[in-house]
Amino acid sequence: MQLTTGFWAFKxxxxxxxxxxxxxxxxxxxxxxxxxxxxxxxxxxxxxxxLTGCTALGxxxxxxxxxxxxxxxxxxxxxxxxxxxxxxxxxxxQRLYPGWARLTDAIRTNRPTTWxxxxxxxxxxxxxxxxxxxxxxxxxxxSTFTARALGRAVDLSGARRLLDVGGGSxxxxxxxxxxxxxxxxxxYDLPKVADIAAGKVEEAGLADRIGTVAGDFFAGAxxxxxxxxxxxxxxxxxxxxxxxxxxxxxxxxxxxxxGQVVVAELLVNDERTGPPPAALMSLNMLVETEGRNYxxxxxxRWLRDAGYQDVRTVxxxxxxxxxxxxxxxx
Numbered sequence: 001m002q003l004t005t006g007f008w009a010f011k012x013x014x015x016x017x018x019x020x021x022x023x024x025x026x027x028x029x030x031x032x033x034x035x036x037x038x039x040x041x042x043x044x045x046x047x048x049x050x051l052t053g054c055t056a057l058g059x060x061x062x063x064x065x066x067x068x069x070x071x072x073x074x075x076x077x078x079x080x081x082x083x084x085x086x087x088x089x090x091x092x093x094q095r096l097y098p099g100w101a102r103l104t105d106a107i108r109t110n111r112p113t114t115w116x117x118x119x120x121x122x123x124x125x126x127x128x129x130x131x132x133x134x135x136x137x138x139x140x141x142x143s144t145f146t147a148r149a150l151g152r153a154v155d156l157s158g159a160r161r162l163l164d165v166g167g168g169s170x171x172x173x174x175x176x177x178x179x180x181x182x183x184x185x186x187x188y189d190l191p192k193v194a195d196i197a198a199g200k201v202e203e204a205g206l207a208d209r210i211g212t213v214a215g216d217f218f219a220g221a222x223x224x225x226x227x228x229x230x231x232x233x234x235x236x237x238x239x240x241x242x243x244x245x246x247x248x249x250x251x252x253x254x255x256x257x258x259g260q261v262v263v264a265e266l267l268v269n270d271e272r273t274g275p276p277p278a279a280l281m282s283l284n285m286l287v288e289t290e291g292r293n294y295x296x297x298x299x300x301r302w303l304r305d306a307g308y309q310d311v312r313t314v315x316x317x318x319x320x321x322x323x324x325x326x327x328x329x330x
Contacts, residue, residue: 007097012053014093017086021054022069022077030066076141083141087134094131099287106286113287123288136169136196142320143171143233149318150264151179154326156229159183159260163227165217165251166235170197174204187212188224217247223254230255233264234320237281238289241302248306255329261308263299264324267315270297278322296325303327 016022019040025031031039033048040047051067054060059073069078076085099106099114106113115123124132150172156162157180164173167187177183187197191214201210213224223230230251236244251261266278272295282293296313303311308327315323 009057010092010097012050012057013059014089014097016050016054016059017077017089018093019050020079021050022059022073022086023079025060025067025069026074026078028068030063030068032065032067036067083144085138085141087131087136087138088142089138091131091135091138095127096284096287100284103283103287110286112289115288136193140169140171140200143168144175146233146264146318146320147172147175148179149316150233150262150321150324151176153314153316154262154324156180156183159229161227161229162186163188163224163230163254165223165230165232165247167197167231167233168193169200170204170210170212171200172231172233173197173210174201174206177206177209184209184211186210186224186227188215188217190214190216217250218243223250225254227254228256228259230259230261231264232261234266236263236299237265237285237291237293239291241298244291244294245302245306248302248308252306252308252329257329260326260328261303262324262326263303264321265299266293266321267299267313267323267325268293268295270295275322296323299325 024039031051033044033051036051037044037047051060055062055067058070059077060067061070075081076083078084079086095114099112102113111117112123115125120126156176159180160182162173162176162183162185164170164185164187167173167189170187173185173187177185187194187210189197194212194214198212201207201212215221217223232247232251236247239247248261255261266281268278268282269275278293285291285293300311300313303325304327307329309330311325311327313323313325
């Protein structure tokens with residue numbers, strides 16, 4: 001029953017977010033079913049059911065007759081809050097939920113269902129810019145907490161210059177630079193994304209330690225040099241093996257002797273039995289990309305084939321990744 005009804009919980013959350021329930025309740029004394037019905041111009045019956053459902057899921061709390069945001073909803077589901085996660089909810093609801101409805105098609109054809117590779121250059125080609133904007137905000141929140149877990153698990157005290165390949169909104173760089181005062185970083189991503197990263201870095205007050213370089217790691221140009229550590233966080237799962245190997249070779253070419261590459265991902269175990277977050281994210285890659293979530297053994301083999309030595313896996317508990325596979329250039 002938990003497996004078959006799992007989407008009930010998600011759609012309750014998604015509907016409440018779409019109706020802006022949590023932002024409406026923030027900073028108020030709460031609401032009742034009649035009040036919510038009047039505010040949303042809906043019948044009292046569904047208003048009561050929505051409030052009850054959200055409370056049952058831990059998204060609201062009820063005191064006397066009034067419903068208020070729970071701490072987790074107040075922190076992550078209220079627009080404008082530092083860790084607002086609603087963009088991820090919206091992206092899942094509007095893009096991935098319909099794609100997962102066609103999971104069987106993806107399995108039968110080995111092709112994504114959220115976009116058409118025959119007509120679009122990438123999964124974001126033609127996507128609503130407004131949806132992409134809230135998606136990047138959500139990814140920033142997700143990456144912030146994952147970066148903290150990575151920074152505590154992987155000792156980067158010896159690193160001085162970090163290159164974050166496909167670094168997105170610079171969440172990793174901001175958190176790692178906060179954790180390691182001697183570290184500076186460069187975000188390398190597509191021009192539009194690099195602009196987002198620059199804004200986030202400025203907001204964090206770290207523009208003197210984190211820079212951005214616009215580029216495409218599949219284009220012919222080499223990766224920016226002068227860095228002793230390269231981070232690939234939640235990047236390689238998007239791509240097929242040959243492209244992953246190509247990225248790792250480019251990292252090798254950009255690193256000095258003694259430099260290291262850190263591949264942070266939701267790793268599927270070598271037995272290919274789980275864990276569930278990695279295994280299900282891998283199916284999400286089937287719906288969205290040409291890649292999948294790989295195992296530590298696969299990354300280890302690719303790194304060694306590229307020339308890296310002392311390859312090791314460090315496990316940790318983060319919302320976007322559960323481990324890092326690290327290799328050193330001799």
